[in-house]
Amino acid sequence: MAQQTGILGIQGTVGGLVFAKDGSIRQKPASNKASFQAKDSMARVRENASEFGGAATASKLVRDSLRVAIQAASDKRMVSRLTQAMRAAIALDGVHDRGMRQVLKSNLAPLLGFNFNLGAGIGQNLFFQYTLTGNGQGVTLAIPSLNPQTDIAAPTGATHYEIVVGASSVNFLGKTYQQAAVAAPLGILPLNGAALTNRTVVATLPAAPGADDLVVGVLGVNYYQQLNGKYYPLNNNASNPLAVEYVNVVASAVPAGGGSATSYDTTLTGPNQDAQGVTLAASAGDTFGFNALATGGSAPASMDVSVGGAQVASVAYLDRYAGQAFTFTHNGAAHTGAFAATVNF
Structure with missing residues (x-):
């Protein structure tokens, strides 16, 4: 859309003319979709565009499947970083031809550890022992002991915390997903409260995941400020950590391009x-x-x-x-x- 930048200044496109920031004017280039689709010289471009589109679609599937968990914990580049991770997974597809490569569950072990909020890492916020494991329809968080006064690095102004556990099952081939419901949440707890021992939280999927479904489990923390008996989210995404702590695929010891599956050089x-x-x-x-x-x-x-x-x-x-x-x-x-x-x- 064109914008008036002064009494006579215009920046943007008006009709078929492009008014540049430096004051120059040029004709808007014509779209040549037919050339893009047919020319041999554009083959690599078409292949790259196709695979980038696949990565963007896969990224959106994961984000949609975990939307409830990530809505309060993400940075401005989260979407592009997750798309980049999916693009890297596509590059590991050794079955399909270039331009037709897909996001396959077996290539998504590197998604483990993905941080949705670079401003708040799990390792810099949570200092208690925990495990996140999957079994069939359930993803279970187990916490042997948690003392919020020493084991959680809360931001200034926070009075309460909430452990966030989310899980989803994503089928990239069918472009479908299902979300898990947290059956036993720990709730919103005071940061100056008593320590917790032997607590578990189970996120249960509506149905058992299929063989090609990627199960993703995330762990994070939301912070609140209590005022007049109500809990107000800090609404500060820079403070809320969230990361992928479980995927139902084991990282392969074989690097891209070859290598040993049992030893490293x-x-x-x-x-x-x-x-x-x-x-x-x-x-x-x-x-x-x-x-x-x-x-x-x-x-x-x-x-x-x-x-x-x-x-x-x-x-x-x-x-x-x-x-x-x-x-x-x-x-x-x-x-x-x-x-x-x-x-x-």
Whole structure:
């Protein structure tokens, strides 16, 4: 839409003319849809456009399926980041031809640890032990012990908190999803209240997920301020953490482009060691194994690694490793995951 920027200034499109910000005027280029659909030189563009559209559709399915949980915990780039994650999953499809590749459940292990709100990480807000596990129609959160006065880093002004558990089952081929209902919520609790012990929350899907359905479980916290007996949400998305803590698919140890399913060619040892564009900061004796990549993106990225809800390591890496498999051993227990912003075991 055209906008008047001064007495005579116009910026935007009027009729068939484009008024540029620098004062220049040019004719609006004609759409050439037929050329785009038919020219051989546009084949790669058509393929990329098709796969990007598939990634956008898959991203929307996941967002819609978890809308109740993410409505109070997201950042401005959440949609684009989730679409990028789906685009990376499409790139792992080794079955279909370019331009026809799909989001397959088996390629979505890297979604584990996806943070819907970069301004509030799970590892920086929740400091209690927990597990999120799936079984058939249910996704269960188990909390052995939670002392809100020491285990939750609440923002200024908050007086109460609410543990958020959500789950959904998404079928990307059929473009359908189902949402889980939380059967036993913990409710809104005071931040200065007593500690909780042996609590469970179960999110139950309406029907058992199919073999091709991706089950996603998320965990987060909403904060409230109590005033005159009422609870008012802080309405500050920068404070509410929410992350994917469960998916019903195991990360493959085979990286894109090949590699061993049982061993890795590079191993780092804590407390501090680096190699091949990856740096590990962890406890002495912890190890981090991965397959080195010599080519690809070189933008810096970082990953927080948590075990049982407590952060135990930090990994700095080049973005070429995003989505690639790794193994992490902490206190003698081995865990397999994929490079992402946050990973929880």
